[in-house]
Amino acid sequence: MSDSDETRDLRKPFLHTGSWYRMSSRQSSLMGSSQAIRDSAISVVACVLIVALGPIQFGFTAGYTSPTQSAIIKDLKLSVSEFSLFGSLSNVGAMVGAITSGQIAEYIGRKGALMIASVPNVIGWLIISFAKDSSFLYLGRLLEGFGVGVISYTVPVYIAEISPQNLRGGLVSVNQLSVTIGIMLAYLLGLFVEWRILAVLGILPCTILIPGLFFIPESPRWLAKMGMTEEFETSLQVLRGFDTDISVEVSEIKRAVASAGRRTTVRFAELKQRRYWLPLMIGNGLLILQQLSGINGVLFYASTIFESAGISSSNVATCGLGAIQVLATCITLWLADKSGRRLLLIVSSAGMTISLIVVAVSFYIKDFISDESSLYDILGIIAVAGVVAMVAAFSVGMGAIPWIIMSEILPLNIKGLAGSVATLANWFFAWLVTLTANWLLDWSSGGTFTIYAVICALALIFVTIWVPETKGRTLEEIQWAFR
Structure with missing residues (x-):
């Protein structure tokens, strides 16, 4: 088995792109150019809305400590310094996640990285919701932070790599918009529900994100870089519309990949x-x-x-x-x-x-x-x-x-x-x-x-x-x- 085949088999669980790939050539040939443009926009926006659940989780994590401080301190008998440590540990976990985020996203793809980031987020919120002392709070917060660190790198990169050039700025901005929505949701919900229930609600974004990832294509630029030519062209065709001529964009991406080479690092x-x-x-x-x-x-x-x-x-x-x-x-x-x-x-x-x-x-x-x-x-x-x-x-x-x-x-x-x-x-x-x-x-x-x-x-x-x-x-x- 060649290196390319081994690489493709290793990453196969993360390359699934759902039912979009099964449109017949007969159907695609019947689509007009305007329909193709519209379908392209719909496909990309749908992908962006799904991965935007990650930054919502990011914002919810950041906003969680503001409305819950007094209740957590009272229920678990914490000092202010212990609660401050709890709040800051998300940044510590995020630093660890950030160190690994690029390599994870390069090795198993953007979708695979988001899937890996979602799991510790869900586990972290569950640990916090059932916490009986500060050690459980700290562990849950670290796990959340790790997931957030991976998400904060992977989501803007994925959106940039799938977006057409005339929409890329606005679509990548959805990342920051989702963070602010997550913060606001934590502030608002924290006024009405107690801190354990708020932690359970924090599970929802990533719980929806995980199955959603199976219905969107992988980044075509990552697929091209990894030598998966067939998957790369299929992914790009899905994103741009089945009646769109993608030959120019395919050539540009292939030329860039050939120029950069498949190395993930360069000499100092x-x-x-x-x-x-x-x-x-x-x-x-x-x-x-x-x-x-x-x-x-x-x-x-x-x-x-x-x-x-x-x-x-x-x-x-x-x-x-x-x-x-x-x-x-x-x-x-x-x-x-x-x-x-x-x-x-x-x-x-x-x-x-x-x-x-x-x-x-x-x-x-x-x-x-x-x-x-x-x-x-x-x-x-x-x-x-x-x-x-x-x-x-x-x-x-x-x-x-x-x-x-x-x-x-x-x-x-x-x-x-x-x-x-x-x-x-x-x-x-x-x-x-x-x-x-x-x-x-x-x-x-x-x-x-x-x-x-x-x-x-x-x-x-x-x-x-x-x-x-x-x-x-x-x-x-x-x-x-x-x-």
Whole structure:
């Protein structure tokens, strides 16, 4: 048996693409071109909606700790530090998942990686729902985090690889939109159900995702890279419509695969080549700056920030913040393929910088006036408005676009390793910001937001100088441009 046959047999459980593949040639020949375009869009959107259950799980995990803190501490008699450890362990698990995500997705495919990520998520939620002490909480949270780490890399890569170039930006933005929906669902449901039931509800996204994966095609670019020519062309035909001529796209993908070779790694000396170091620097830089902007600190401690600004109903305000995040991300969905990635990043980072400066100045002035002054209340409202504007500005660009750029610019032969490194860096700095945000806010609210504003200004400079526009270009064209 040849190496190609062995590889195909090994990965066969993950290549099933459901009944779509059984359309007869007679049926396909009767379809008109407009019908083919419509079917192509329907096929790709259906795939995106199924894999979007993964990021919903991601967001639900992130939002779970906010509405459940007091109840879990009371029921299991935990200290605040023990609960804080519980919350942070998802980031630790995600870092482990991120390290392995690229290699898992390269070895058994994008669908296989998502299936592997779903299982520990389901087990983790079950462990938390039946937890009797902190050790069970910690184990469940680590398992969830591992799954989330794999999902956070695999979903945007899969969507980018199956999407037509004119829809790719909006479709990859569904990843971030789903994360925000998951956060909002956790906030809202947490107001009405107790924490064990909320954990059981957390099982649903991945429970639906696992069978759903059997009805969607594998990434055609991954299949081409692994030498599965027949499966590659069939998958692409399903995604583009059975009456669509895919010969040009097939040729482009084959040429890119032949150029990259089937190696999943390159020698260290080769990383000095522009085709490698530049996309690596851009992808890692965007994902690191995304987290250093302080977004996780703001979202995790929104209730504390709102209370210090003088808002009494902080939980309701936090739910409102989640809703604004969802709406703003919908704007990205619409604009990503119209205005372009680079412009959205520039507008987003500039908006965040201005918003954070407003919040910082408000807190600085509040420190020097009496809390009985009418100006004190006005400054509190301005600070809250600034926080809301910062989250909205983040969601318009810096939330979704770095993941789109990362999935587009990394060369095929280093995508697994480089994507793992970028995702690991993102999760490490997410953990670092979450860990330090509370300490920084205790030190100085104005100082904290000043630091975040400076980083957002650096992000604006970074985007302006280094980030290319990728709108309307195939993945192969983007990666050839770095040569």
